[in-house]
Amino acid sequence: MDPSSRHDSASISRTARAAAFSVHIFTAMGAGIALIALLEAVREHWTAMFAWLAAALVVDALDGPIARRLDVVRVLPEWSGEMLDLVVDFVTYVFVPAYAIVASGLLLPPTAPLLGVGIVVTGALYFADRRMKTADNHFRGFPALWNAVAFYLFLLQLSPALSSLLVAVLIVLTFVPFNVIHPVRVTRLRGLTLSLIGVWAVLVVITLLYDFNVAMPVTVALCAIGLYVVASDAVIRLLRPANA
Structure with a gap:
């Protein structure tokens, strides 16, 4: 270990480390919420399932x-928040919604x-x-x-054939090189995007x-x-013009 790293680690207070670790616990709570959502899905309480998935989105x-804000990467370098986030995202964005899509008829x-x-396979690879x-x-x-696809399928109630076709197309599009905006991190039209996302949430x-x-x-x-x-x-x- 680099001497400077040992010095930085020693200078970090227990309070700072505890606060940083609490963020990881908060993130991991998303997995717990996903389990509750899955239990609701097994009972075919679809609206409750989506409500819990919405709570996971808030987390x-x-x-x-x-x-x-708490500089968790520096305070707790031995814990990977990025890896934890991906694990939780997989169960909330992919696994539970996949069950709902398959089991709902x-x-x-x-x-x-x-x-x-x-x-689930393409989601894991993605x-x-x-x-x-x-x-x-x-x-x-x-x-x-x-999770959004499942929401729209429940909302629109398309024919099973059309819903199946839509899901198949989206599976293929997972690996097609087109861009989809990140609602927060993409700077272009961010104000419009965030406003629309706010309306969408309501x-x-x-x-x-x-x-x-x-x-x-x-x-x-x-x-x-x-x-x-x-x-x-x-x-x-x-x-966009070719020379833009």
């Missing part, structure tokens, strides 16, 4: 800023298990890909947002409170915002 949104019965396996984010903080390919809460029985304008707005997140970067690049 995911807060732990990063808190970790940076929204897909064609013969294809449902295969598509479920496709979701999180292991060091190229999953571009230099300007976009996601590369469909970013394994299967509409999601309303949708869950009404057990997915919402008026058509709510559904249209949710779909429009989802389309913006997934396709806006591709549209901007398509319309």
Whole structure:
């Protein structure tokens, strides 16, 4: 170990280390929330499942800023917050939603298990890909947002054939090199993006409170915002002049 590193470690107080470790505990609570969501899914309490997944999203949104504020990487170098975050993200963004998509009857019965396996396998590979984010903080390919996909499948109630086709297409798009905006870290149109995400969050809460029985304008707005997140970067690049 570098002498300076030993000196830095010795100079860090127990209070600072405890505060930093509490952030890791907070992050890991996302896995506990995922388990509760899965238990609700097994009981086919779908709205409750989505409510718990939404709580996991709140944890995911807060732990990063808190970790940076407390300088967790420097204070606790022996613990990998990045690895912990990926583990929790996999169960909340991929595994639990995959179960819901497969077990809910929204897909064609013969294809449902295969598509479920496709979701979790490609999701695991995506999180292991060091190229999953571009230099300007976009996601590369469909970013394994299967919690959002599950939400929209429950909202739209498409035919099983169409839902199966959509899931299959998204599995393939996981490895197609197009960019999807990160709602917080992408600087271009950040104000617009964050405003739309705020509206989306409110509409999601309303949708869950009404057990997915919402008026058509709510559904249209949710779909429009989802389309913006997934396709806006591709549209901007398509319309951008070649010399821009």
